[in-house]
Amino acid sequence: MALDSLQIVLLLPQLLHSFCQSSSSWLAMRLHLSLGGLVTTAVATNLYVSSYIGTITTLQLSQAQNGSYALKQVAINNGSAPNPSWLTLDSTNGVLYCADEGLSVPDGTISSYSTSPSGQLKQIDRHSVISGPVSSVVYNDGKAQAFAHYTGSSVTTWSILASGGLQSLQNFTYTMSSPGPNPARQEAPHPHEALLDPTGSFILVNDLGADLVRVYSIDKKTSELIESTPFHAPPGSGPRHGSFLVSGNQTFYFLISELGNTIASYKLTYGNASLEFTQVFRSGTYGNNTVPTGAAAAECLISPDHKFLLTSSRNDSLFHIDNFDVNNSTKLTSDTLQTWEINPYTGELAFKQLSPAGGLFPRQFSVNKLGDLVAVGLQNSGRVVIVERDIKAGTYGKFVAEIDIPGQVTSVVWDE
Known part of the structure; x- marks a missing residue:
């Protein structure tokens, strides 16, 4: 039997509840219901934004019935890191990782936060690290994370704890015998991004300073990285992202x-x-x-x-x-x-x-x-x-x- 508009409206809360339970994300939802020819759209999605001022801001993007969007601030996390440079979200476990470049202090930091539907973040832990982390990637089925450290000329790896916290695993720090073709930017190695390959077996790190794509195989038992032969990018090109x-x-x-x-x-x-x-x-x-x-x-x-x-x-x-x-x-x-x-x-x-x-x-x-x-x-x-x-x-x-x-x-x- 067909439902009239009033019945659909009365059933809307139940439909929303069922949808949210079956969705892999508790906050991104889209529901389209025909009400006498009118399409109603309910959308609510959180986004996390890092700023060098020292904040992680949670925004909420919503869409009105007429299709227009609105973007508003719903939460702000102040003072956890001086210069946040990169965010990595583990949506499966509801954990947000923040790399802090540490532009104004000797060291960088890395932090982890539990997320919530309200957009509020709760810090799980924080560690001082080699300066300049600007990118990170979760690997080995969520067991570890790798960071690229631009100013610190390093790649570090961390075991991910059950709490979402991190424990130091490895440090790789690099040097160069002489500057690259662009001495103002290539006076030292500058790892800029860490990436996981599609097979889950390799980490690639683009090194802007050394004109390399560094390659590491992954020991699946220990999450440790094993250096392999790097790829040499054209001199002076400065590999950044991939x-x-x-x-x-x-x-x-x-x-x-x-x-x-x-x-x-x-x-x-x-x-x-x-x-x-x-x-x-x-x-x-x-x-x-x-x-x-x-x-x-x-x-x-x-x-x-x-x-x-x-x-x-x-x-x-x-x-x-x-x-x-x-x-x-x-x-x-x-x-x-x-x-x-x-x-x-x-x-x-x-x-x-x-x-x-x-x-x-x-x-x-x-x-x-x-x-x-x-x-x-x-x-x-x-x-x-x-x-x-x-x-x-x-x-x-x-x-x-x-x-x-x-x-x-x-x-x-x-x-x-």
Whole structure:
């Protein structure tokens, strides 16, 4: 028997309860019910934002019945670390890890927090570490975590305790006999990002200072890393961030390099505790367009459908966009986001779109699970923007929400 609108409304709380129980995320929910031809949408998603001012801010993104979005602050965690630089969310266990670069103090710190539906964070533990942690990744089925330390020229590993806390496991600290081709930025090794390969057997660390992609195999029994032969990136390129794609029986690695402003793709060949990199594509980060003077390539992510590579560049100031304050006619200067279409057979890339990032220095961004929304952390604008994305075309659309964050935004992650 068909339900009328009143019956559906009365059943709505029960439907919501059942949906939330069956969802893997207690906070990301979308419910579409037909009420006499009207579509009602309920959405509530938390995001966590780190800022060099020393805060982790929880934002909530909601969507109204008319389809419009709102982004508001629901919680703020003050004073746990001087200069938070990177957030990693273990959504399975509800733990948020924060790397603190320690720009104003001799050492860095790493912290872990339990999350909650309200957005409030509760600190589990905190450790002083080698200076400059700027990235981390959970590995070995949640048993350990690896950190890349930029200023400390190091890679460290930590065992993850049952509480979500961390216990020191290994330190790898590197030196160089002489500066690299860019002595101002390559006076020492500078590990910039730690990544887990798709098989879960290797950690890759992009080293901007040494022009290396460091490779480590994982001892599954102890979670210890074993150094393998690194991949030598082009001299002076400055490897920064990367992403993996498994396509059929092939695995590709996409690498964005900050100093050279290049994007490259490599076919990976797996050996006995080793990886071989074969280049299949290389381009400037603006496709066939000239790289603007002073530009600095930043992020590199694969879209959830694995069809597109999404990148960002800082300090190019190529767009002037409408002010987010409707009462202010002053245009805002914006750096850029780039979209690349991936050839799944060869790993080659085709430049598809250059789009405004919503402000200055899009240091990091992240994509929601559906792939239709992107949260961009704008370091020098002190802002987070949410931009729509056409899943089928792979292109960015309009900005749908934004909020100012005190200090310099360093990362933003979805909790879905």
